[in-house]
Amino acid sequence: xxxxxxxxxxxxxxxxxxxxxxxxxxxxxxxxxxxxxxxxxxxxxxxxxxxxxxxxxxxxxxxxxxxxxxxxxxxxxxxxxxxxxxxxxxxxxxxxxxxxxxxxxxxxxxxxxxxxxxxxxxxxxxxxxxxxxxxxxxxxxxxxxxxxxxxxxxxxxxxxxxxxxxxxxxxxxxxxxxxxxxxxxxxxxxxxxxxxxxxxxxxxxxxxxxxxxxxxxxxxxxxxxxxxxxxxxxxxxxxxxxxxxxxxxxxxxxxxxxxxxxxxxxxxxxxxxxxxxxxxxxxxxxxxxxxxxxxxxxxxxxxxxxxxxxxxxxxxxxxxxxxxxxxxxxxxxxxxxxxxxxxxxxxxxxxxxxxxxxxxxxxxxxxxxxxxxxxx
Numbered sequence: 001x002x003x004x005x006x007x008x009x010x011x012x013x014x015x016x017x018x019x020x021x022x023x024x025x026x027x028x029x030x031x032x033x034x035x036x037x038x039x040x041x042x043x044x045x046x047x048x049x050x051x052x053x054x055x056x057x058x059x060x061x062x063x064x065x066x067x068x069x070x071x072x073x074x075x076x077x078x079x080x081x082x083x084x085x086x087x088x089x090x091x092x093x094x095x096x097x098x099x100x101x102x103x104x105x106x107x108x109x110x111x112x113x114x115x116x117x118x119x120x121x122x123x124x125x126x127x128x129x130x131x132x133x134x135x136x137x138x139x140x141x142x143x144x145x146x147x148x149x150x151x152x153x154x155x156x157x158x159x160x161x162x163x164x165x166x167x168x169x170x171x172x173x174x175x176x177x178x179x180x181x182x183x184x185x186x187x188x189x190x191x192x193x194x195x196x197x198x199x200x201x202x203x204x205x206x207x208x209x210x211x212x213x214x215x216x217x218x219x220x221x222x223x224x225x226x227x228x229x230x231x232x233x234x235x236x237x238x239x240x241x242x243x244x245x246x247x248x249x250x251x252x253x254x255x256x257x258x259x260x261x262x263x264x265x266x267x268x269x270x271x272x273x274x275x276x277x278x279x280x281x282x283x284x285x286x287x288x289x290x291x292x293x294x295x296x297x298x299x300x301x302x303x304x305x306x307x308x309x310x311x312x313x314x315x316x317x318x319x320x321x322x323x324x325x326x327x328x329x330x331x332x333x334x335x336x337x338x339x340x341x342x343x344x345x346x347x348x349x350x351x352x353x354x355x356x357x358x359x360x361x362x363x364x365x366x367x368x369x370x371x372x373x374x375x376x
Contacts, residue, residue, distance in 0.1 A: 005018065090180055154189040207241075210223060216248060230304065
């Protein structure tokens, strides 16, 4: 009997199944992922350190090319896969500390515009240029600044991955390994998309738009937000809203508060409901949601509190048939003397929206320039 398992959707419950899928991997030691071509580099960033190794002292096969250098203003293709298959794991790390200067883009099949476009840190739930452990099913960030994603990304004829270095002065050093499978892709497989956005500051009484302009059929699968607060007090009373399939003034799905959407409660503050605990923000990271990063003021130059949080819709994808728009409100509180009314906030908010959809997709609006994206 032959196996009909494509190898896609691998999990603990089906790892025993045989498949005709072929596993390949692209890294600086094998730029094409070809069978039997790994570790053959004769030049690379590791060459000075490999001298004297190997039978002839050339260092061949001894970590000759573990990374690449991306010059200021340069865009490098780090994977270009032809044929049918799916990306199943992507690990990358960088010597650069300004992660918004490195822009990740992914192109599917013959589309000339990217379906994924985001700064490297924000894509990997690290929007504030500072390490924080992330332990989730879709994204893991491990010491030190090791970015991993497990989003399965099927394609039918081609997958191309690039990194742009926007830093005008410093070159970028990146290490990566992208593992994919060559296999049949089912007809109902949609294409992975991710889009970054930042508004700083948010205009008064205006909702923040996480995603808009989506046209096609698909499902929304996750949100990452890097939220910088510009007021004192609690900032997360705002509702997230999903407008789909012709919704106009009012959405089909409306949440009850920012921390509620990110699967927390009561301001992410254990002390609010338990008087045995001190009152403070509580970081957490779980398979489906987390608040892994709280950057607190230090009394001098770090003046604002900043938050990084994620929410994956892995078992509850939000499905749409024609179009999708996602917004969230920025709401705090006025004082009791002011009647305990909501206070519209003007915060520094950035996000990455994650979704799958059919092609062709609508081209993204261009990213803002480097100065607009910069964080200190």
